[in-house]
Amino acid sequence: MASANRGPRGQAGDLPFFNISFEGERIMFGANRQGLWGVIFISPWIIGFLAFQLYPLVLSLFYSFTDYSIVRPTRLIGGDNFVKMFTADRDFYPSLRVTFLYTLMAVPARLFCAFCVALLLHQKLKGINVYRTLFYIPSIFGGSIAISILWRFVFMKEGVLNAFLALFRIPAVSWIGDPDTALFTISLLVVWQLGVSMVLYLAGLKQVPHELYEAAKVDGAGKWLILRKITLPYLTPIIFFTLVMQFINAMQEFTAAFVITNGGPMKATYLFGVKIYNDAFINFHMGYASALSWFLFAVMLLLTYLLFRGSGSWVHYEDGGKR
Amino acid sequence: MKKAGGKWLGLALTLAIVLLLGACAGKQNANSQETAPVSSAPAAETKPAEAQPDPVTLRVSWWGTESRHTALLNAIELYAGKYPHVKIEAEYMGFDGYLQKLVTQFAGGTAPDVVFVNSSMFSQIGDFLLDLQPYGELDTSAIPEAVIRDFDYYEGRHLKVAVGGSANTTLINTGFFTRTGLDENIVWTWEKLLEEGERIHREFPDSYLTTGDLDVIDLIFFRPYILQKTNNKWVNDDHTVGFNRELLVEGLTYISNLFTSGTMEPFGEAQAFIGKMEQNPRWLQNNIGILLDVSNAITKYKEANPGSVLKAKPFPEHPGSLQSANPIVSGSGIAVNKETKYKEEAVKFINWFTNDPEAAIVKGVPFGPPVSGVALQALEEAGALDADIVAALNFAGAKPTSAPNVISSNPELGQINKDEIQKIAFGRTTPEKAADEILKQYASKLEELKKQ
Numbered sequence: 001m002a003s004a005n006r007g008p009r010g011q012a013g014d015l016p017f018f019n020i021s022f023e024g025e026r027i028m029f030g031a032n033r034q035g036l037w038g039v040i041f042i043s044p045w046i047i048g049f050l051a052f053q054l055y056p057l058v059l060s061l062f063y064s065f066t067d068y069s070i071v072r073p074t075r076l077i078g079g080d081n082f083v084k085m086f087t088a089d090r091d092f093y094p095s096l097r098v099t100f101l102y103t104l105m106a107v108p109a110r111l112f113c114a115f116c117v118a119l120l121l122h123q124k125l126k127g128i129n130v131y132r133t134l135f136y137i138p139s140i141f142g143g144s145i146a147i148s149i150l151w152r153f154v155f156m157k158e159g160v161l162n163a164f165l166a167l168f169r170i171p172a173v174s175w176i177g178d179p180d181t182a183l184f185t186i187s188l189l190v191v192w193q194l195g196v197s198m199v200l201y202l203a204g205l206k207q208v209p210h211e212l213y214e215a216a217k218v219d220g221a222g223k224w225l226i227l228r229k230i231t232l233p234y235l236t237p238i239i240f241f242t243l244v245m246q247f248i249n250a251m252q253e254f255t256a257a258f259v260i261t262n263g264g265p266m267k268a269t270y271l272f273g274v275k276i277y278n279d280a281f282i283n284f285h286m287g288y289a290s291a292l293s294w295f296l297f298a299v300m301l302l303l304t305y306l307l308f309r310g311s312g313s314w315v316h317y318e319d320g321g322k323r
Numbered sequence: 324m325k326k327a328g329g330k331w332l333g334l335a336l337t338l339a340i341v342l343l344l345g346a347c348a349g350k351q352n353a354n355s356q357e358t359a360p361v362s363s364a365p366a367a368e369t370k371p372a373e374a375q376p377d378p379v380t381l382r383v384s385w386w387g388t389e390s391r392h393t394a395l396l397n398a399i400e401l402y403a404g405k406y407p408h409v410k411i412e413a414e415y416m417g418f419d420g421y422l423q424k425l426v427t428q429f430a431g432g433t434a435p436d437v438v439f440v441n442s443s444m445f446s447q448i449g450d451f452l453l454d455l456q457p458y459g460e461l462d463t464s465a466i467p468e469a470v471i472r473d474f475d476y477y478e479g480r481h482l483k484v485a486v487g488g489s490a491n492t493t494l495i496n497t498g499f500f501t502r503t504g505l506d507e508n509i510v511w512t513w514e515k516l517l518e519e520g521e522r523i524h525r526e527f528p529d530s531y532l533t534t535g536d537l538d539v540i541d542l543i544f545f546r547p548y549i550l551q552k553t554n555n556k557w558v559n560d561d562h563t564v565g566f567n568r569e570l571l572v573e574g575l576t577y578i579s580n581l582f583t584s585g586t587m588e589p590f591g592e593a594q595a596f597i598g599k600m601e602q603n604p605r606w607l608q609n610n611i612g613i614l615l616d617v618s619n620a621i622t623k624y625k626e627a628n629p630g631s632v633l634k635a636k637p638f639p640e641h642p643g644s645l646q647s648a649n650p651i652v653s654g655s656g657i658a659v660n661k662e663t664k665y666k667e668e669a670v671k672f673i674n675w676f677t678n679d680p681e682a683a684i685v686k687g688v689p690f691g692p693p694v695s696g697v698a699l700q701a702l703e704e705a706g707a708l709d710a711d712i713v714a715a716l717n718f719a720g721a722k723p724t725s726a727p728n729v730i731s732s733n734p735e736l737g738q739i740n741k742d743e744i745q746k747i748a749f750g751r752t753t754p755e756k757a758a759d760e761i762l763k764q765y766a767s768k769l770e771e772l773k774k775q
Contacts (some may be wrong), residue, residue: 069451070426070427070430070774071426071429071430071447071448071451072450088767090764095699109715136510152595156592156595157589157591157592157595158592158604158605174589174591174592176591176595177589177590177592177593177594177595178589179749179751252566256771261594262597263595264537265590265591265745265749266742266743266746266749266751267742267745281423282423283734283735284426303416
């Protein structure tokens with residue numbers, strides 16, 4: 001922060017771009033060269049942020065109060081979009097429910113599976129890095145269209161999974177064609193891509209002091225007790241971090257539901273992201289879709305805040321234990 | 324000096340990275356569906372120097388499959404040979420997302436000069452298209468007046484020139500018919516479909532008489548079943564519905580019976596192939612006997628199943644139906660962006676595309692048999708028309724019916740039908756409840772659409 005001291009020759013104050021100094025009653029400005037160079041170097045990011053993130057963000061907030069449809073002149077309609085959302089859109093609550101269900105299924109499952117795999121891979125064995133790489137590979141693919149199409153061919157009635165189950169005389173299931181199983185099936189895609197969380201847990205496991213394990217073993221603690229009382233508490237900051245990040249991602253999920261099932265069957269996989277897409281690009285209700293997007297943002301903000309508030313009781317940090 | 328030199332080097336590197344990223348983002352990807360090959364004129368036909376018109380670049384966009392892309396690119400190459408001053412840049416892709424892309428381009432002022440569109444798109448992009456009425460050089464005399472009136476006009480403006488006709492048809496797999504003891508010459512009614520479908524599935528549990536994705540069930544089963552009992556359109560031009568509760572219940576009961584009787588492949592299994600029924604494994608393994616679809620789709624079904632003999636038959640009808648509810652639709656057409664700099668050249672291209680006999684031969688039938696009499700005659704003389712596609716259109720043309728209108732193809736109204744059809748298919752609602760829900764949703768949505 002700038003601080004200018006008055007006096008015959010005042011001390012220079014430094015701002016990011018320029019200095020302020022005083023000579024008697026005169027205020028002198030000089031360029032802060034180092035700061036200026038720094039700004040120049042980060043300007044591509046600043047320009048990108050302003051043009052492709054901040055500007056669209058502000059514009060979408062404006063559109064949420066209009067009936068913007070691309071093809072017709074835009075009119076300000078106040079809060080009508082938000083009123084419609086809560087009172088007249090028959091897909092709003094079902095879509096929200098499906099999204100929450102998906103999040104409650106996919107996030108804990110992914111956290112749990114990633115943690116178990118990390119525990120398994122936290123061993124000094126020959127070739128362990130090969131296994132770590134293999135488990136990480138699905139994360140590299142990401143939520144791509146190609147993987148989603150592959151998922152459809154694996155889980156459809158005549159797909160690979162049913163062909164495998166037929167070997168054990170298990171009847172075929174229409175995994176993505178049945179409203180009761182479709183949501184579970186697309187959530188498996190997210191669980192499959194547990195590599196990033198696994199790597200974070202592995203890093204966290206390496207940070208646990210070995211002396212604690214040794215002391216526990218000396219005291220006769222079993223593996224389960226060590227896990228509960230030493231390993232898990234040390235990993236809670238990482239668990240919390242992955243929980244928050246995956247929660248945010250799950251609430252915004254779109255690709256898998258759109259490509260694999262297109263929100264069906266019977267809107268069983270009609271995630272909020274798919275609904276926003278349909279309202280914006282199929283029905284051309286851009287203003288309404290913007291309002292939906294801001295609603296989703298508000299919900300995620302609130303729930304993330306609640307997660308942070310609740311974390312004090314179970315997340316343990318090294319600097320003094322509980323926050 | 325060293326520090327300053329390092330900073331300048333760093334700045335230069337930063338700018339280089341930014342430019343590189345910008346160039347990569349803008350670069351045409353060779354693997355992308357939307358390639359833009361540029362057609363350049365061969366030197367064969369060049370006008371004398373003093374008569375050379377100004378060079379013109381026309382961007383033309385369309386949707387379709389590979390066979391359509393090839394056909395239109397051939398036509399463009401022919402045009403470029405005749406008119407060397409015109410450079411045509413083709414932009415093409417699959418149908419998925421085509422309208423969305425077009426709408427975004429029109430809104431952003433970057434739309435192509437010439438666009439292939441469908442009448443159902445008029446409500447979204449009609450205001451961006453050029454009214455062709457003032458352009459006397461556009462010769463539409465070879466196109467039936469009814470086609471121009473019903474499919475090329477919107478809100479009093481002539482917005483496109485129809486390029487082909489299609490109609491719903493019954494496509495049978497003759498091998499399946501032989502195997503299951505069906506007579507190829509059955510005159511199909513809706514009830515006959517149920518009767519034979521139930522028998523076939525009982526005798527051949529892995530087989531189904533027919534299948535369909537959600538769009539097909541709504542547009543080609545449900546709506547025609549109901550409309551054949553009326554003289555109406557699905558939604559009238561005054562935004563009133565062309566059906567009543569009783570008809571809806573009948574139609575939804577029929578849809579339910581299609582699944583409960585085993586006539587139609589289970590709903591969940593067919594939905595993996597929405598818009599791609601030709602990829603359905605049961606169809607490819609000849610365990611589906613009939614497809615109800617538009618005549619233009621016959622080509623893709625034949626290409627996907629080359630080992631089978633497929634034939635077009637008349638579309639199912641109720642005995643004594645009031646209309647066939649199977650009009651010959653000339654929904655696809657070619658239009659001009661009203662903001663184009665080259666209006667005259669664009670109209671000239673459309674005129675040539677529609678009426679030139681040589682163009683007709685070269686492009687074939689990418690949008691179904693052409694509606695222009697000139698083009699149709701040229702193709703018939705060259706023996707270039709698929710007999711089944713022609714048969715399908717002849718069957719459809721045999722009985723009069725009301726032409727579809729734009730409001731009936733509104734996607735939000737269609738979604739209302741599809742939501743209830745899904746619930747019926749999964750047995751989660753009754754026809755009566757579904758009918759009530761459709762009427763309620765239609766009332767609300769039509770009110771909203773009226774205000775727009």
